Amino acid sequence: LAKTTQPISMDSYEGQEVNITCSHNNIATNDYITWYQQFPSQGPRFIIQGYKTKVTNEVASLFIPADRKSSTLSLPRVSLSDTAVYYCLVGDITNDMRFGAGTRLTVKP
Amino acid sequence: EPEVTQTPSHQVTQMGQEVILRCVPISNHLYFYWYRQILGQKVEFLVSFYNNEISEKSEIFDDQFSVERPDGSNFTLKIRSTKLEDSAMYFCASSPGSGRRQPQHFGDGTRLSIL
Numbered sequence: 001l002a003k004t005t006q007p008i009s010m011d012s013y014e015g016q017e018v019n020i021t022c023s024h025n026n027i028a029t030n031d032y033i034t035w036y037q038q039f040p041s042q043g044p045r046f047i048i049q050g051y052k053t054k055v056t057n058e059v060a061s062l063f064i065p066a067d068r069k070s071s072t073l074s075l076p077r078v079s080l081s082d083t084a085v086y087y088c089l090v091g092d093i094t095n096d097m098r099f100g101a102g103t104r105l106t107v108k109p
Numbered sequence: 110e111p112e113v114t115q116t117p118s119h120q121v122t123q124m125g126q127e128v129i130l131r132c133v134p135i136s137n138h139l140y141f142y143w144y145r146q147i148l149g150q151k152v153e154f155l156v157s158f159y160n161n162e163i164s165e166k167s168e169i170f171d172d173q174f175s176v177e178r179p180d181g182s183n184f185t186l187k188i189r190s191t192k193l194e195d196s197a198m199y200f201c202a203s204s205p206g207s208g209r210r211q212p213q214h215f216g217d218g219t220r221l222s223i224l
Contacts, residue, residue, distance in 0.1 A: 032210050034212060038152070041198070041217070041218070041220075042217050042218070043113075043200045043202070043215030043216050043217050043218050044152060044200070044215050045215065046212040046213070046214065049210070049212060087152075092210070096154050096157065096165045096167070097142075097144075097154055097213065098154060099144075099151050099152040099153070099154075100151060101151050102151070
């Protein structure tokens with residue numbers, strides 16, 4: 001399983017764009033990159049998934065450089081309700097999802 | 110949007126007692142999972158289940174734990190002879206297929222408190 005490294009915490013203000021970068025230097029050819037969000041006392045919620053280049057949905061964008069050794073989750077114009085823990089996971093065929101500590105994002109007014 | 114539902118939302122049990130946590134996965138999903146999260150710590154994988162048998166389990170999932178899909182809709186986690194350290198949030202998840210390419214959908218958990 002590819003090991004991932006994320007910042008432990010980040011602060012932002014309402015209306016700003018937030019970029020959270022995840023390092024995964026030993027990513028394998030078949031691995032996908034998936035991001036989850038978790039609010040207090042709730043289960044993780046799928047945000048976005050990608051393999052290479054850029055993926056965008058209604059919630060976020062995911063940027064993956066050509067070497068795929070890192071990825072950046074971009075949240076446009078965050079609000080207070082985006083305060084949560086964000087997890088980056090890398091893998092392919094295994095169902096064994098190993099969550100790291102994630103990045104605790106705090107959005108301030 | 111269909112969702113994974115878990116009951117009860119909070120379970121309080123005396124140490125040494127058995128507890129059963131219940132989950133109703135999303136109806137057309139084929140893979141089912143249990144995770145736990147001790148307060149303030151990371152989400153930990155326990156077990157995955159497919160075609161009525163365990164497909165993967167972690168080192169946490171020892172003989173104290175068992176899973177079952179007793180009918181076409183429910184998926185349960187049984188903890189025998191609970192210990193204080195079993196106190197945690199337990200999350201159920203389901204996915205339509207296997208592997209990381211099939212994102213897992215999580216319920217909002219059962220908070221288990223062992224006294």
